[in-house]
Amino acid sequence: MASSIVLEATGLRKTFGQLQAVKDISIRIEQGETYGLLGPNGSGKTTTISMICGLLPADGGEVRIAGMPMTTTTLEPKKIVGLVPQDLAIYPDLTARENLTFFGRLYGIPSATLKSRVDEVLKVIGLLDRANDRSGTFSGGMKRRLNIGIGLIHGPSLLILDEPTVGVDPQSRNAILDSIERLAGAGIAVLYTTHYMEEAERLCDRVAIIDGGEIRAEGTQEELVRLVGENDRIRITGSGALATAAERLRTLPGIAGASAADDQLSVLTGDAGAVLSTVLQELTADGVAIASVSIEKPDLETVFLHVTGKALRD
Numbered sequence: 001m002a003s004s005i006v007l008e009a010t011g012l013r014k015t016f017g018q019l020q021a022v023k024d025i026s027i028r029i030e031q032g033e034t035y036g037l038l039g040p041n042g043s044g045k046t047t048t049i050s051m052i053c054g055l056l057p058a059d060g061g062e063v064r065i066a067g068m069p070m071t072t073t074t075l076e077p078k079k080i081v082g083l084v085p086q087d088l089a090i091y092p093d094l095t096a097r098e099n100l101t102f103f104g105r106l107y108g109i110p111s112a113t114l115k116s117r118v119d120e121v122l123k124v125i126g127l128l129d130r131a132n133d134r135s136g137t138f139s140g141g142m143k144r145r146l147n148i149g150i151g152l153i154h155g156p157s158l159l160i161l162d163e164p165t166v167g168v169d170p171q172s173r174n175a176i177l178d179s180i181e182r183l184a185g186a187g188i189a190v191l192y193t194t195h196y197m198e199e200a201e202r203l204c205d206r207v208a209i210i211d212g213g214e215i216r217a218e219g220t221q222e223e224l225v226r227l228v229g230e231n232d233r234i235r236i237t238g239s240g241a242l243a244t245a246a247e248r249l250r251t252l253p254g255i256a257g258a259s260a261a262d263d264q265l266s267v268l269t270g271d272a273g274a275v276l277s278t279v280l281q282e283l284t285a286d287g288v289a290i291a292s293v294s295i296e297k298p299d300l301e302t303v304f305l306h307v308t309g310k311a312l313r314d
Helices: 045-052 096-106 111-124 140-152 170-185 197-203 221-227 242-249 272-285 300-308
Strands: 005-016 019-030 034-038 060-065 081-084 158-162 189-194 206-211 214-219 232-239 255-261 264-269 289-296
Touching: 005 045, 005 189, 019 034, 019 045, 019 060, 019 189, 019 214, 034 045, 034 170, 034 197, 045 060, 045 158, 045 189, 081 140, 096 111, 096 140, 111 140, 111 170, 140 158, 140 170, 170 189, 170 197, 189 197, 197 300, 206 221, 206 300, 214 221, 214 300, 221 300, 232 272, 232 300, 242 255, 242 264, 242 272, 255 300, 264 272, 264 300, 272 289
Parallel strands: 034 189, 034 206, 081 158, 158 189
Antiparallel strands: 005 019, 005 060, 206 214, 232 264, 232 289, 255 264
8 A cells, every 4th residue: 555645854954054943853744634834934944845845955864755755956756746935936927827837838747738737726726717817917815826826736746835825915815725725635735834823723734833943842733732731821911021020920830831022921821710810910010001811722822832932923
């Protein structure tokens, strides 16, 4: 029986000068699975996928695509990988159909099947009704969807998407996520990088939390939430010395973690109701002006705070 493992990366390492950008990262993705790399900008996500795609040589470790070794010089595994980079890779003077046809020809798709393949991809990305419009007239979200279509045109076994919703409006973002959700159902393995927690929760079967070039935790959302012991999170909006207040809160009994970012304070606790009064008293004593308080059940952002000691957007 053929293996269902599409990507297996083991012990990847990469250093730039004195910066160790990727530290011993291992990833395994099976057919039809969507795997998320969740982490802030600068955490090592793009460097990791650049090594997986064979665009950047690794200082250590190994990448295999469908059992084939991937390096900067191998060609066969690259034929079954689709890469959707952060930067748009489309020709604005060409229509959506012409863009997809051009890249399809580069991939060597036979002329007899190329038109039907282009139509199929246009349908997946929701641009069939704009197929003959010049892509330079598209909105930012539509250009992003076309960018995804170019990564799909050759029918890859592995699709890698690097922050595909950055800089788009909410409606376009939702359309992009709808398109991606359909891919796993078609049997494509998807590697998805993002710093948006809600995207990882919506799309990914498994998530790796990456920070400082390391995978700090990995698993399904349910498995990751169990890491924090089902802690609640108290989210407080206010003004004042929030970072100092977070340090003090971390010393209190019943507090599993605390972090300040912008005008918000996040506090992890096993029982929000039991500690809320004490937390508010401490903040008032520290001179924090409280604008709002909410209690949330555990999610991936809670896990990120737990395993890294900081909020996802810090």
